[in-house]
Amino acid sequence: MxxxxxxxxxxxxxxxxxxxxxxxxxxxxxxxxxxxxxxxAFPLITSMLDPVTRKKSVNWREIGDVNEFKENEIKMVSFxxxxxxxxxxxxxxxxxxxxxxxxxxxxxxxxxxAHLGCPVRWEADAELFMCPCHGGVYYKDGxxxxxxxxxxxxxxPIRIVNNQVEIETEALPITNISS
Amino acid sequence: xxxxLKNIWLWLDDRGGFSDxxxxxxxxxxxxxxxxxxxxxxxxLFCLIIQVITGIALGFLYQPSADVAxxxxxxxxxxxxxxxxxxxxxxxxxxxxxxxxxxxxxxxxINAAYKYPREMSWITGVVLMAITxxxxxxxxxxxxxxxxxxxxxxxxxxxxxxxxxxxxxAYFLLGGDTINGETLNRFFAMHVFLxxxxxxxxxxxxxxxxxxxxxxEPPKVGRLVDPKTYKKWYEDMLLKKGVPFFPDAIWRDAVFxxxxxxxxxxxxxxxxxxxxxxxxxxxxVNANPKPDWYFTWIFALFALMPMQIESYVMFLGPLxxxxxxxxIPFLSKGGERSPLRRPxxxxxxxxxxxxxSSLWYVGVQEPWSPRFDAKPLSEYTTVPNASPExxxxxxxxxxxxxxxxxxxxxxxxxxxxxxSDVQNRLTREQMVIRIVNGxxxxxxxxxxxxxxxxxxxVSFLETQYKTPNKGN
Numbered sequence: 076m077x078x079x080x081x082x083x084x085x086x087x088x089x090x091x092x093x094x095x096x097x098x099x100x101x102x103x104x105x106x107x108x109x110x111x112x113x114x115x116a117f118p119l120i121t122s123m124l125d126p127v128t129r130k131k132s133v134n135w136r137e138i139g140d141v142n143e144f145k146e147n148e149i150k151m152v153s154f155x156x157x158x159x160x161x162x163x164x165x166x167x168x169x170x171x172x173x174x175x176x177x178x179x180x181x182x183x184x185x186x187x188x189a190h191l192g193c194p195v196r197w198e199a200d201a202e203l204f205m206c207p208c209h210g211g212v213y214y215k216d217g218x219x220x221x222x223x224x225x226x227x228x229x230x231x232p233i234r235i236v237n238n239q240v241e242i243e244t245e246a247l248p249i250t251n252i253s254s
Numbered sequence: 255x256x257x258x259l260k261n262i263w264l265w266l267d268d269r270g271g272f273s274d275x276x277x278x279x280x281x282x283x284x285x286x287x288x289x290x291x292x293x294x295x296x297x298x299l300f301c302l303i304i305q306v307i308t309g310i311a312l313g314f315l316y317q318p319s320a321d322v323a324x325x326x327x328x329x330x331x332x333x334x335x336x337x338x339x340x341x342x343x344x345x346x347x348x349x350x351x352x353x354x355x356x357x358x359x360x361x362x363x364i365n366a367a368y369k370y371p372r373e374m375s376w377i378t379g380v381v382l383m384a385i386t387x388x389x390x391x392x393x394x395x396x397x398x399x400x401x402x403x404x405x406x407x408x409x410x411x412x413x414x415x416x417x418x419x420x421x422x423x424a425y426f427l428l429g430g431d432t433i434n435g436e437t438l439n440r441f442f443a444m445h446v447f448l449x450x451x452x453x454x455x456x457x458x459x460x461x462x463x464x465x466x467x468x469x470x471e472p473p474k475v476g477r478l479v480d481p482k483t484y485k486k487w488y489e490d491m492l493l494k495k496g497v498p499f500f501p502d503a504i505w506r507d508a509v510f511x512x513x514x515x516x517x518x519x520x521x522x523x524x525x526x527x528x529x530x531x532x533x534x535x536x537x538x539v540n541a542n543p544k545p546d547w548y549f550t551w552i553f554a555l556f557a558l559m560p561m562q563i564e565s566y567v568m569f570l571g572p573l574x575x576x577x578x579x580x581x582i583p584f585l586s587k588g589g590e591r592s593p594l595r596r597p598x599x600x601x602x603x604x605x606x607x608x609x610x611s612s613l614w615y616v617g618v619q620e621p622w623s624p625r626f627d628a629k630p631l632s633e634y635t636t637v638p639n640a641s642p643e644x645x646x647x648x649x650x651x652x653x654x655x656x657x658x659x660x661x662x663x664x665x666x667x668x669x670x671x672x673x674s675d676v677q678n679r680l681t682r683e684q685m686v687i688r689i690v691n692g693x694x695x696x697x698x699x700x701x702x703x704x705x706x707x708x709x710x711x712v713s714f715l716e717t718q719y720k721t722p723n724k725g726n
Contacts, residue, residue, distance in 0.1 A: 126430050126436040151537075153537035159435060160436060162319055162320060162321050162435045163435035165537075166321070166403065166534055166535075168536065170536060186539050187407065192404075192407040192411040193404060193543055194404060195539065196539055203655060203702075205624045205626075207623055207626065208623065209553075209623070210557065210622035210669055212624075214701065215702075221692065223556070223564060224561075225565065247407065247410065247432045249421050250414055251414055251415065251421065
């Protein structure tokens with residue numbers, strides 16, 4: 076008789092214990108799962124961010140002797156981007172339009188249209204930069220002439236050192252909503 | 255012998271559970287009358303299967319590296335056995351997937367199959383559409399020809415319009431602050447690993463929902479969806495009139511998918527994938543980046559939008575669009591499903607299809623683009639016996655870029671008006687003013703043309719086509 080009662084009481088207690096235990100096990104499994112997920116997400120995130128966050132040097136690139144640029148003319152040059160990868164190949168190079176005015180005044184225009192980044196072409200006879208994508212047009216001083224661009228062409232920093240024209244490597248210009 | 259084979263099969267089936275695996279298909283009941291209008295979703299899934307197989311095939315041949323990817327594509331296209339055909343299959347499979355997905359979505363919307371209890375099917379479907387669009391775009395970039403790299407620039411620029419984090423997102427997409435050696439790997443990893451993984455998860459969940467909630471019955475005028483009674487009504491209806499999905503319904507999916515396969519194979523064989531443009535080179539500005547057909551309408555939108563609102567539309571447009579699409583099952587929950595009682599739904603679909611079609615049409619034409627390759631006017635075809643000044647005008651018309659945007663007769667661009675009979679519309683003074691000052695979509699030539707040059711061009715415009723027998 077006693078044993079039977081004890082057994083009944085024990086079963087109820089056991090059941091309660093088992094429920095508590097199950098609740099605890101559920102929590103701990105979720106916690107472990109979360110921990111595993113965090114650890115595994117780590118390599119994914121770091122590898123995606125590495126190319127964006129790696130250290131880049133700021134470089135001045137020589138693009139030619141001052142005399143290679145004629146006054147009142149615009150010439151396209153190409154130069155190597157900052158810190159290219161060894162496997163970048165030709166993609167490591169960007170282009171810019173160099174405009175030389177009187178008194179050794181140089182301007183370097185980005186070839187990217189300020190609308191959506193397509194390559195603008197310099198039409199020397201028309202004295203206009205024209206974009207093939209959506210018809211953006213710019214004057215020779217880079218200001219907007221026609222079409223959808225919200226602003227003029229972007230420029231790169233440019234300087235002359237020992238009669239050499241140098242251009243500073245910069246990020247691809249991105250037009251923002253406030254431009 | 256036959257008995258032995260049968261025993262082997264019985265053992266395999268008993269331990270391997272193959273019959274049990276397809277049992278849910280055989281016992282899953284679908285409403286009667288779910289006929290040819292129900293094949294769009296399965297055909298989209300079939301295209302995904304084509305994409306996986308041809309994608310793996312291309313993976314064996316493609317080199318995902320910035321410096322040699324283009325060469326490997328040349329190899330696939332010109333040398334590899336059936337390479338051009340496989341690329342064609344992958345290209346047209348993608349087109350088929352986008353197109354059939356659109357049809358599936360229209361079908362579901364017109365029949366209001368997104369209503370209770372299938373809201374989550376709609377929502378996961380929209381997510382699947384978003385992933386498919388990302389797959390289509392990233393895949394287009396993997397061509398890595400000059401068009402491809404410039405398309406990456408355009409994509410980054412669009413990201414740039416997002417307020418505050420625009421720049422960071424743009425550079426995150428490119429994998430650095432310019433296009434570089436990592437840009438291609440990044441798009442490759444997204445196209446081949448990351449987004450397919452998400453796509454499969456979502457497809458499985460989307461299919462699970464189809465089984466859980468059942469296929470929506472063909473709508474009937476006056477039969478309203480009431481969330482309180484619908485589930486019970488649906489189950490009773492299935493028990494009374496339902497037919498097993500396998501094979502009563504699936505045979506139509508099989509037939510239609512086979513048809514899709516035939517069409518894709520034919521397109522791949524006879525039309526092929528888009529030709530590769532020049533090697534990737536950001537210092538080659540003679541590129542004219544244009545997206546594949548499914549994005550042509552967005553491309554057109556960017557050219558046609560007023561400049562002042564464009565940045566906002568580029569950012570807010572997709573945002574509002576996505577919110578609106580997601581909210582459809584919550585805006586119209588129960589009630590009538592029949593398209594005959596939902597005329598606004600049909601009107602909306604027609605409106606959107608017409609809008610996209612017309613944008614697509616102008617996108618193919620590109621009237622806003624200067625025609626750099628326009629055939630120069632010849633003095634003999636334009637104005638016979640021209641004076642020296644008019645001859646000079648014709649030459650200038652060709653060289654200073656007038657012809658890129660204006661036509662004379664059939665030659666020239668179509669950005670601006672055709673100038674064949676401009677002398678009947680404008681006086682000499684009006685022409686001068688327009689050329690000197692320009693307009694919203696025309697540059698001002700005042701700063702670059704001399705007085706003599708201006709006179710020459712205007713003289714030409716005044717003279718041309720004045721002779722009555724202009725056919726000569």
